[in-house]
Each structure stands twice: as structure tokens, then as C-alpha cells.
Amino acid sequence: MCWHQLYNTGLGRDIGTLYAARNAISARNVTVDPRNNFYASPEFLNKYTAAYLVCGALHHFGMADINGQPTKNMHVPLSNEYKCRFCGKAYKMPTALVKHEEKIHSFKPENPEESTAEVTPDHVYNYMRKSLALCMLRRNHDDAISMGDGSRVIRLYKFFLLYYKATPKTPKYAYGTFETLAQVMCLLTPRMSHRLTWNRFVNYRGKVNTNFPMDLDIEHQNKAFKNDISWISRGNNSTYNKQDMFELYRGNSSRV
Numbered sequence: 197m198c199w200h201q202l203y204n205t206g207l208g209r210d211i212g213t214l215y216a217a218r219n220a221i222s223a224r225n226v227t228v229d230p231r232n233n234f235y236a237s238p239e240f241l242n243k244y245t246a247a248y249l250v251c252g253a254l255h256h257f258g259m260a261d262i263n264g265q266p267t268k269n270m271h272v273p274l275s276n277e278y279k280c281r282f283c284g285k286a287y288k289m290p291t292a293l294v295k296h297e298e299k300i301h302s303f304k305p306e307n308p309e310e311s312t313a314e315v316t317p318d319h320v321y322n323y324m325r326k327s328l329a330l331c332m333l334r335r336n337h338d339d340a341i342s343m344g345d346g347s348r349v350i351r352l353y354k355f356f357l358l359y360y361k362a363t364p365k366t367p368k369y370a371y372g373t374f375e376t377l378a379q380v381m382c383l384l385t386p387r388m389s390h391r392l393t394w395n396r397f398v399n400y401r402g403k404v405n406t407n408f409p410m411d412l413d414i415e416h417q418n419k420a421f422k423n424d425i426s427w428i429s430r431g432n433n434s435t436y437n438k439q440d441m442f443e444l445y446r447g448n449s450s451r452v
Contacts, residue, residue, distance in 0.1 A: 197356070198241060198330050199230050200365050202323075212324065217244050238338075245331035252328075330359070344407040346394040353377055 198214075205228060207213040218226050223240050230237035250262065258267035278293040279286050282301045287293040297303040333355055340348040353373050360370035380389050397407040 197359055197363055197366055200363050202327055245335055248328055341409060342405045342407055344397045346396055350380055350393055
């Protein structure tokens, strides 16, 4: 989904885009199809997300670099009093403060919703917002999987469903996500719904943040099985008995 929404080879000169970042760090193993290199593409997206977060923090706090000191938007301890920006008079309620500033100082804050001026769409700003939204959703999803948090994964599916539906090239993912949500929310019994929510991870290391998806584990097992029988299939003399033997052997082989 991130590739369909963000990756465009025609944006190589536009700084901040996904393809420009790919060229900037010379990630040549990342192509227009992320399936060509399964591990390089997620690693590149992790770097892209981290770079956006660091740049956003530097801009928000007015820092020249990561070793600098904040010059704006610094944390100020909150109090229970609302003070007038002109005379400093304190109020307990924000509505009383607004009335005071309007009556005494003739000040009325502007309401952006009341503006009728035509606003020109900022495509760069919109691209940045979409990049952060997609990348942060992806990072949250990856963290939920590594922590084995099935409930958070199901909640994130509600957001993914909207993006899948809005992306023309991913309709089957929208249907699959909707089916999973429907099963968890209403179609399955409470017991089966709980099982579908939480029984979707594998953890062989026994640590808190070392879970990975169960379907990926099945793919690893299939690859191990294919590697085991590849030497037999080369001679075109494989039989059902031999394949059945390797099917029983696959579990021990993949563990080794």
C-alpha cells in the first residue's frame, strides 16, 4: 500500500518523496515492486520513517541538528489558571478569559473555519502528511506484531481498511481486511473471535518483542521443504513416498 500511494519513479528530483529518498541513500536493491526484495523494502521504509520523525522534531523544536538545544515549543508546566495575554489577569474558566479579552481589550481570536478565501492545495504538504500517516501506521503495526498484541492489530485493521479501499490496486486486501473484522466483531463466537485475534503470532526465541506473523512462519517452512526435495526433483524421479518422507522430515530440518 505504501508503494502504491507514495512510490513514483517520476518524483526523483522532488526532495522528501519516497523515490528521491531511495536515490539519496543509493538503495538500489529497492525497486518499484517491493516483492522483488522482501527484506530490503521494509528496511528502507524504516529509515524513511525515522528520517521524517527526526526532521519533524528538529523543525518543531527549532533545532539546528540533533545535538542542538530546543529554541521553541519547549515544555511549560501547566497550571489551573488562564491568564490574559494583555494584562495578565487570571481566570479559572477559559470562557471567562475569552469574554474578558473581548470586552476589555477588544480582542477576538480568529476562527479558521470562518475564512472564505480560496485556499490553493499544497501538494507537497499533502504528500508529507500522507507519508507520515502511512509510515506511522505501518510502524505501529510492526510493533504490535513484534509484541504479540493481537488486539492492537485488529484496531489497526480499521485504519488499513480505509486506505485499501481508497487504493485502486489493493481491492482484495480491503475485502480480506473487512472479512477479518466482520469475523472478529460479529460472525464468530466469542471463543473463536478471541482465538482469531490472539493466535496469529509465532515466537521461537521466548522474548517479549520477538514475535512474527504465523503466515510468515508457514512460508519459511514451505521454503525449507522445497530446499530439501530440490535435489530429488532435478532428476524427475520423485515419488509420492519420497515426498511424504520429506514432509515428515521437514519439521526437524527447519529447526536445524
